[in-house]
Amino acid sequence: MNGMENNVAAPVADTAPALLEVRSLRVEFPTRRGTLVAVDDVSFSLRAGEILGVVGESGAGKSMTGTAIIGLLEPPGRIAGGEILLEGRRIDNLDYERMRRIRGKEIGAIFQDPLTSLNPLYTVGRQLVETIRTHLTMTEAQARRHALDMLKEVGIPAAEERIDHYPHQFSGGMRQRVVIALALCAGPKLVIADEPTTALDVSIQAQIITLLKRLCRDHGTAVMLVTHDMGVIAEAADRVAVMYAGRLVEIGPAQAVIRDAHHPYTRGLMGSIPTIGRDVERLEQIDGSMPRLDAIPPGCAFNPRCRQRFGRCEREKPSLIGQGDRAVACWLHEQGEGAS
Amino acid sequence: MSEDLNRERDGEAFVLRVEGLTRYFDVSPPWLNRVIERTGKRIVRAVDGVDFAIRKGETFSLVGESGCGKSTVARLISGLYEPSAGAMHFGRRGDSGEKLRVQMIFQDPYASLNPRWRVADIVAEPIRVYNLCPDAASRRRRVGELLEQVGLSASDGEKFPHEFSGGQRQRISIARALAGEPDFLVCDEPTSALDVSVQAQILNLMKDLQREYGLTYLFISHDLAVVYHISTTVGVMYLGRLVEWAEKKTLFSDPRHPYTRMLLAAIPDLGMSGKPRTPVAGEVPSPINPPPGCAFHPRCPFAEERCRREVPQMRSVGGRYVSCHGVEEGRIPDEDALVPMNGERQ
Ligand SMILES: Nc1ncnc2c1ncn2[C@@H]1O[C@H](COP(=O)(O)OP(=O)(O)OP(=O)(O)O)[C@@H](O)[C@H]1O
Ligand SMILES: Nc1ncnc2c1ncn2[C@@H]1O[C@H](COP(=O)(O)OP(=O)(O)OP(=O)(O)O)[C@@H](O)[C@H]1O
Ligand code: SF4
Ligand SMILES: [Mg+2]
Ligand SMILES: [Mg+2]
Numbered sequence: 001m002n003g004m005e006n007n008v009a010a011p012v013a014d015t016a017p018a019l020l021e022v023r024s025l026r027v028e029f030p031t032r033r034g035t036l037v038a039v040d041d042v043s044f045s046l047r048a049g050e051i052l053g054v055v056g057e058s059g060a061g062k063s064m065t066g067t068a069i070i071g072l073l074e075p076p077g078r079i080a081g082g083e084i085l086l087e088g089r090r091i092d093n094l095d096y097e098r099m100r101r102i103r104g105k106e107i108g109a110i111f112q113d114p115l116t117s118l119n120p121l122y123t124v125g126r127q128l129v130e131t132i133r134t135h136l137t138m139t140e141a142q143a144r145r146h147a148l149d150m151l152k153e154v155g156i157p158a159a160e161e162r163i164d165h166y167p168h169q170f171s172g173g174m175r176q177r178v179v180i181a182l183a184l185c186a187g188p189k190l191v192i193a194d195e196p197t198t199a200l201d202v203s204i205q206a207q208i209i210t211l212l213k214r215l216c217r218d219h220g221t222a223v224m225l226v227t228h229d230m231g232v233i234a235e236a237a238d239r240v241a242v243m244y245a246g247r248l249v250e251i252g253p254a255q256a257v258i259r260d261a262h263h264p265y266t267r268g269l270m271g272s273i274p275t276i277g278r279d280v281e282r283l284e285q286i287d288g289s290m291p292r293l294d295a296i297p298p299g300c301a302f303n304p305r306c307r308q309r310f311g312r313c314e315r316e317k318p319s320l321i322g323q324g325d326r327a328v329a330c331w332l333h334e335q336g337e338g339a340s
Numbered sequence: 341m342s343e344d345l346n347r348e349r350d351g352e353a354f355v356l357r358v359e360g361l362t363r364y365f366d367v368s369p370p371w372l373n374r375v376i377e378r379t380g381k382r383i384v385r386a387v388d389g390v391d392f393a394i395r396k397g398e399t400f401s402l403v404g405e406s407g408c409g410k411s412t413v414a415r416l417i418s419g420l421y422e423p424s425a426g427a428m429h430f431g432r433r434g435d436s437g438e439k440l441r442v443q444m445i446f447q448d449p450y451a452s453l454n455p456r457w458r459v460a461d462i463v464a465e466p467i468r469v470y471n472l473c474p475d476a477a478s479r480r481r482r483v484g485e486l487l488e489q490v491g492l493s494a495s496d497g498e499k500f501p502h503e504f505s506g507g508q509r510q511r512i513s514i515a516r517a518l519a520g521e522p523d524f525l526v527c528d529e530p531t532s533a534l535d536v537s538v539q540a541q542i543l544n545l546m547k548d549l550q551r552e553y554g555l556t557y558l559f560i561s562h563d564l565a566v567v568y569h570i571s572t573t574v575g576v577m578y579l580g581r582l583v584e585w586a587e588k589k590t591l592f593s594d595p596r597h598p599y600t601r602m603l604l605a606a607i608p609d610l611g612m613s614g615k616p617r618t619p620v621a622g623e624v625p626s627p628i629n630p631p632p633g634c635a636f637h638p639r640c641p642f643a644e645e646r647c648r649r650e651v652p653q654m655r656s657v658g659g660r661y662v663s664c665h666g667v668e669e670g671r672i673p674d675e676d677a678l679v680p681m682n683g684e685r686q
Contacts (some may be wrong), residue, residue: 057535058506172406201405202562206606228536231565231607272540274569276592276607282547283540283569289505 018045026081053237108183125163135186173204245301252326360426388580404577443517447529460497466520507538586660
């Protein structure tokens with residue numbers, strides 16, 4: 001396909017250099033009553049072709065992390081610390097115009113509501129062609145051919161005809177496919193997908209996730225996949241990052257984290273998810289709720305809800321400590337002694 | 341079919357039996373526009389001849405894709421809509437002969453709570469409506485009890501809904517529903533707007549209350565794992581019709597209707613049986629002009645001539661109810677259990 005890198009899925013080897021590197025990212029919201037820290041000391045990396053799932057309760061800072069990476073934080077929100085590197089180059093300090101060129105070309109975005117990414121006044125073909133021509137050197141005719149290829153690739157039936165339709169003429173699932181085509185049409189190396197299937201039916205969700213997974217494998221695109229759905233993570237993600245109250249509390253290979261979570265919050269989260277075929281009278285329950293940003297307790301933010309907390313948890317903030325391919329921010333795991 | 345259904349489930353205490361339940365919505369443009377544009381009436385067949393029965397103390401769940409009519413069934417049962425046709429037979433409260441009390445819990449706990457009322461007044465409303473407490477003092481005491489029962493504190497009654505988190509608001513709506521001393525709770529996606537950890541709190545609470553008071557639930561969710569967890573019996577809807585219903589284990593381990601199979605195969609699997617999920621092909625057609633015959637036939641791999649012509653009737657097949665010509669004719673191949681059940685099937 002024109003303009004789209006045709007490199008075969010890079011195997012996710014530990015030696016592969018990081019495509020995206022987020023180091024000690026901090027996002028703040030100055031308010032009249034003080035500064036809120038929405039993302040606090042978050043570090044992780046993503047390799048080419050890798051899918052990183054990001055989970056956590058509502059308000060944990062998942063979207064803020066994604067928005068900071070694509071440079072779309074809305075003021076007064078701002079990056080107050082840390083660095084974001086794409087292929088070794090810093091992108092967190094670029095001016096608006098340079099960041100705009102990176103968006104679309106190098107980083108694509110897919111949001112929950114397809115309507116926010118599509119302009120209702122233009123046909124989907126028009127929007128695709130425009131995006132393609134902004135980022136790739138192509139004639140109108142080439143761009144249209146490429147747009148058509150993209151629509152076919154994301155599985156729009158009768159693409160030749162549908163290319164001239166307006167967004168409202170598509171169903172929700174089809175619209176989300178168009179958004180995926182739009183996010184991928186300039187061949188980005190990284191896609192930030194923020195709850196791309198939450199607004200869709202389970203049956204359509206499967207189609208979209210399968211599609212996203214296949215496209216990324218085919219093109220070696222890395223994906224940061226924000227979702228509430230652990231089933232989607234289990235199925236699509238190579239690794240999973242768990243956020244709580246603005247901080248990364250656990251990260252590791254998806255299967256390992258799901259089967260054997262280390263952080264008490266992650267463990268509670270996994271136990272609270274019902275599973276088909278598993279008969280339990282009551283689900284595991286984490287009492288209470290995540291604190292609001294203006295009331296984050298000192299020490300480990302999870303400590304008031306944690307059944308395993310001890311003195312230190314109430315005083316000192318644990319940071320993410322790695323052990324092999326996993327890392328966890330919890331005093332129980334300080335020297336790598338597994339607690340269970 | 342309803343005869344059959346009654347016979348097989350005879351002798352059990354039904355809370356509700358629904359026969360041929362139907363609700364159409366007229367979504368036609370105004371008369372004048374229709375004349376000018378020469379278009380006919382546009383009727384949405386939101387619910388189209390649904391039969392089922394719910395026993396006392398069980399949880400009957402409805403599943404199916406968006407727009408298949410689940411909420412409309414819930415609203416019909418709660419009395420928020422009048423049926424266009426069909427009947428709903430409610431059981432009686434104990435021996436009193438009094439009509440069963442039905443309360444409803446909605447998906448969005450915020451929209452369903454009046455933001456200008458204090459929580460105590462919100463919870464007290466059904467008490468006033470049914471005149472359940474003789475005076476203000478006993479009413480206040482009762483509200484405090486209810487709030488504590490759902491895991492809040494009596495003093496929370498003084499606050500306003502916006503001072504609570506989503507999960508706490510859903511607890512308030514449950515307290516309000518319980519205040520009317522219902523026999524039957526209709527819950528339309530009660531946890532869909534909540535985080536999984538909060539969802540677990542609400543589901544646990546619902547199960548505790550059911551055990552304690554023998555409540556019966558009609559439960560709606562698009563999350564099939566949640567449905568598996570909470571249900572006794574599950575009904576699958578497609579374009580306004582019920583296509584299959586059975587005990588939960590029967591339905592999940594041995595679904596018969598091709599649509600049920602498709603739906604179950606599409607679930608992302610946290611249990612990681614290692615099975616890739618099979619995406620459902622195609623999308624739900626419009627309920628304005630549903631396909632003739634079996635409404636599922638355009639998406640069905642087993643559709644034949646008869647499926648395109650004749651509406652399949654619900655039949656009892658091996659302990660479940662299915663409406664599918666293919667199943668009736670025995671030409672839908674058996675499938676391996678989609679979901680291995682604990683030790684039961686492998
Ligand atoms: N304009 C703002 N001013 C102050 N705080 C804000 C603002 N926008 C977001 N926040 C806060 O930032 C935190 C992180 O929000 P974010 O949207 O990243 O959460 P999330 O993890 O994506 O949650 P969800 O699952 O609900 O999408 C939240 O606590 C939110 O209240
Ligand atoms: N008041 C109404 N007026 C007109 N059409 C309606 C009305 N209520 C529902 N419908 C239509 O009836 C059909 C069934 O809707 P319903 O809300 O019952 O579906 P649902 O299964 O609950 O879907 P969802 O999973 O999206 O909540 C839909 O096509 C809907 O647009
Ligand atoms: S009746 Fe026919 S079309 Fe409908 S589900 Fe059964 S086999 Fe498929
Ligand atoms: Mg978000
Ligand atoms: Mg509904």
